[in-house]
Amino acid sequence: MSTAEPTIVTKRLRADAVRNRAKVLDAARAAFAERGAEAQMEDVARRAGVGVGTVYRHFPTKQALGEALVEERFDGTIAFVRTLLDDEPDPWRALERCFEHCAATQANDRAWAAALASMAGGTIAGPREHQMRELLALEDRLLARARAAGVVRDDLVVADMPALFCALASVVQAGVVDWRRYLELLLDGLRPLPR
Amino acid sequence: MSTAEPTIVTKRLRADAVRNRAKVLDAARAAFAERGAEAQMEDVARRAGVGVGTVYRHFPTKQALGEALVEERFDGTIAFVRTLLDDEPDPWRALERCFEHCAATQANDRAWAAALASMAGGTIAGPREHQMRELLALEDRLLARARAAGVVRDDLVVADMPALFCALASVVQAGVVDWRRYLELLLDGLRPLPR
DNA sequence: ACCTGAACACCGTTCAAGT
DNA sequence: ACCTGAACACCGTTCAAGT
Numbered sequence: 001m002s003t004a005e006p007t008i009v010t011k012r013l014r015a016d017a018v019r020n021r022a023k024v025l026d027a028a029r030a031a032f033a034e035r036g037a038e039a040q041m042e043d044v045a046r047r048a049g050v051g052v053g054t055v056y057r058h059f060p061t062k063q064a065l066g067e068a069l070v071e072e073r074f075d076g077t078i079a080f081v082r083t084l085l086d087d088e089p090d091p092w093r094a095l096e097r098c099f100e101h102c103a104a105t106q107a108n109d110r111a112w113a114a115a116l117a118s119m120a121g122g123t124i125a126g127p128r129e130h131q132m133r134e135l136l137a138l139e140d141r142l143l144a145r146a147r148a149a150g151v152v153r154d155d156l157v158v159a160d161m162p163a164l165f166c167a168l169a170s171v172v173q174a175g176v177v178d179w180r181r182y183l184e185l186l187l188d189g190l191r192p193l194p195r
Numbered sequence: 196m197s198t199a200e201p202t203i204v205t206k207r208l209r210a211d212a213v214r215n216r217a218k219v220l221d222a223a224r225a226a227f228a229e230r231g232a233e234a235q236m237e238d239v240a241r242r243a244g245v246g247v248g249t250v251y252r253h254f255p256t257k258q259a260l261g262e263a264l265v266e267e268r269f270d271g272t273i274a275f276v277r278t279l280l281d282d283e284p285d286p287w288r289a290l291e292r293c294f295e296h297c298a299a300t301q302a303n304d305r306a307w308a309a310a311l312a313s314m315a316g317g318t319i320a321g322p323r324e325h326q327m328r329e330l331l332a333l334e335d336r337l338l339a340r341a342r343a344a345g346v347v348r349d350d351l352v353v354a355d356m357p358a359l360f361c362a363l364a365s366v367v368q369a370g371v372v373d374w375r376r377y378l379e380l381l382l383d384g385l386r387p388l389p390r
Numbered sequence: 391a392c393c394t395g396a397a398c399a400c401c402g403t404t405c406a407a408g409t
Numbered sequence: 410a411c412c413t414g415a416a417c418a419c420c421g422t423t424c425a426a427g428t
Contacts, residue, residue, distance in 0.1 A: 014410060041402060051413040053404080062402065117365050153383075163366045163377035170312050170365030171358045182358035188348075189384020209391060236421060246394040247422080257421065 021058045023048040028065050036110035036173075037066070067127050070115040074131035077102060081138040091145040095152070096187055098142060099168060103179055106172040113173035120165035136161060153193045216253050218243040223260050231305035231368075232261070262322050265310040269326035272297060276333040286340040290347070291382055293337060294363060298374055301367040308368035315360035331356060348388045 013021065027047035031039040041062050045052045059065035080101050088094040106113035119128060126132075140158040147154055168186060172179045208216070222242035226234040236257050240247045254260035275296050283289040301308035314327060321327075335353040342349055363381060367374045 017411060053413055118369055160376065160380060163371045166366050166369050166371065167362035167377065171361050174313055174361050176358045176361060181355065182362065185355060185384055188388060189380055193383060212392060248394055
C-alpha cells in the first residue's frame with residue numbers, strides 16, 4: 001500500500017540530447033494527435049528532424065512514446081480537476097465541466113481519446129495506473145459533493161466513472177457529428193432518479 | 196434515391212471452393228472474435244487449413260474479410276430488431292432489449308464491437324452504410340413507439356442512436372468489469388425529463 | 391478454376407559505425 | 410554520450426507454379 005510517487009530518474013542529458021528530446025515530443029504530439037496509433041515512427045523522426053534511432057534512444061518503443069504523451073494529458077486533466085474542486089462552488093457544474101474538459105481535449109487528440117477509451121474501459125492496471133487512480137480519487141470527491149447536494153442519482157459511485165469516460169471518449173474519438181449532444185444525454189442521465 | 200438491395204453476384208463455385216470459403220469464414224469468425232483487428236491472415240489460413248492465397252482468393256483484403264463478418268452481425272441484429280417490432284408489445288422493453296442484444300453479442304466478438312464503435316461513431320458512410328441505415332430505420336420505429344408511449348424523453352431522436360451505440364460498444368469492447376451497469380445508466384438516462 | 395506458399399512491401403525496431 | 414540510417418523482423422498482400 002505504498003503511496004510513493006513514481007520514481008523519476010532525471011539523468012543529466014547532454015544539451016543536444018535535451019533539445020532532441022523536446023523536438024521528438026513536439027513532433028510526436030502532432031503526429032499522435034492527428035493519427036492516433038496509426039502515427040509512424042519514421043514520420044515522427046522526420047517531423048522532428050532527427051534519425052529514427054534518436055527517437056528510439058529517448059523512447060524504447062512507439063507504445064512508450066504514446067504513453068509519455070498520454071501521461072502529459074493525465075497531468076493536465078488531474079490539475080484541471082483539482083482547480084474544479086478548489087474553485088467551482090457548484091457541485092453539478094464541477095462534474096459537468098470535468099466531463100466537458102475531457103471531451104474537448106480529446107476532440108483535438110486522437111491518441112488521448114483512444115487511451116482514455118481503452119484505459120478507462122479495460123482494467124485500470126497498466127502503465128498509467130497511478131494517474132488513473134489519482135484522477136478517480138478526485139472524481140470521487142466531485143461525486144461525493146454532488147451526491148451530498150442531491151444533484152445526481154444517489155446510487156452513482158466512482159466505480160461508474162471509468163465506463164462513462166470510456167463511453168464519452170469513444171464518441172468523441174469516433175468523430176460523431178456532435179459529441180456535445182451525447183454529453184448532454186450522458187449528463188442528464190446522471191440526475192436523480194426517478195425522473 | 197434507389198431502394199434496390201445490394202446486388203449479390205453468386206458465381207457458381209467449384210465444390211472445393213465452396214468448402215474452403217466456409218472454412219475460411221469459420222476460422223475468421225473465431226480469430227476476429229478473439230483478437231479483433233489484431234487477427235492475422237496467416238493465422239486465419241492456418242485455422243482454416245488452407246494457404247493464405249486461398250483466403251485472399253475469397254476476400255481481397257483483411258479489411259474485406261472483417262467486413263463480411265460484420266455484415267453477418269448486422270443481418271442478425273436487423274432480424275432481431277424486426278422481431279422486437281413484431282413481438283414485443285412493451286415499447287420500453289423493446290428498446291431495452293435492443294441495446295441489450297447488441298451488447299451481449301459484442302461481449303463475445305471484439306471485431307463486432309469495434310465495428311459498431313467506429314461505424315456508429317464516425318460518419319455513417321462506408322461499406323456497411325446500407326445496413327446501418329436499415330438498422331437506424333428500425334430504431335426509428337422503436338423510438339417513435341417509445342416516445343408516443345411517453346416512456347422516453349421526448350427530445351430523443353434516431354440521430355442520437357449512433358452515439359449511444361458507439362458508447363455502449365466501446366464500453367463492452369473495453370472489457371469493463373460490468374457493462375450491464377453502464378447499460379442501466381444509459382437506459383435510465385433515456386427516460387423522460389425532468390427526473 | 392482453384393490452390394499453394396515463397397517472395398515482396400511496409401513499418402516497428404536494432405545496432406554498427408560515426409561524431 | 411549521443412546520433413544516424415541501413416538492416417532486420419513481422420505481417421499484409423501478390424503471383425508464378427502446381428493440381
